[in-house]
Amino acid sequence: MKTYKKLMNALAGLEKLVLEIATVLILVLTVGNVFSRKVIHQSWSFTEELVVAVFVLITLLAAALACREGELVNLTLLTDRLPAQVRKVFLLLSTILSVAFTAVLFKYGLDxxxxxxxxxxxTFVLNWPEWIFWSFVPIGAACMILHFIEFYLDSCGKEDDDK
Incomplete structure (x- = not known):
């Protein structure tokens, strides 16, 4: 289990690094395009393609990191009032449904x-293969699946430690 946790921590670290780089890239491209349009009167037509694709990547990786903490799909108004055993069943059901949905996202993204x-x-402007940008969908979905499972295992481990 410790090896699994080290791998998941490394994956989360990589995701955070990619998110930081992607955010800076979007900032530079957007500010640069605005500056270019207003000062030089030339628009960077390629920025729209890149920014939209990188936003998809940011959205999915941020969702994956939220899954790691159990913050993505989690309404605990009712489950917090339930006994621990029933709560564990709801957590398992929620994890199964979340992984199933994300597996569908992974499958269709890969297709x-x-x-x-x-x-x-x-792509129209950069003339790059579109599959490069679409690959962000299955990559993000795979990370989400791993983090949903990680959260479930961590939650079960915490409840077992509490006993």
Whole structure:
């Protein structure tokens, strides 16, 4: 279990690093484009493609980190008032449903990536393969699945320690 936790901590650290770099990238691109339009009177047409794709990445990785803390899909108004055993059942059910939904997201994202690789579709302005940007969906979904499971295992471990 300690090895698993070390791996998950490393994954979370990598996710945080990617989020920091992506946020700075969006900031630089957006401010640079505004500066370029207002001062030089030239628009950076490529920024829209990059910023939208990076926002998808940021959204999914931030959601994955929220899953790690149990903060993504968690309304505890009712479950906090239930006995520990019943709460554990609800946590298991919530984890199963969340992982199932995210697995569907992963599957359809991966299908889209494979289709775009086969079709060779490219972006309009940068002329990059579109599958690169669509790969953010299955990557984010995989991270979310891992963190949903991590949260469940951590929560069960905490309840066992409390006894």
């Amino acid at each position: 889209k990536v494979i289709t775009q690789m086969q079709n060779g579709k490219r």
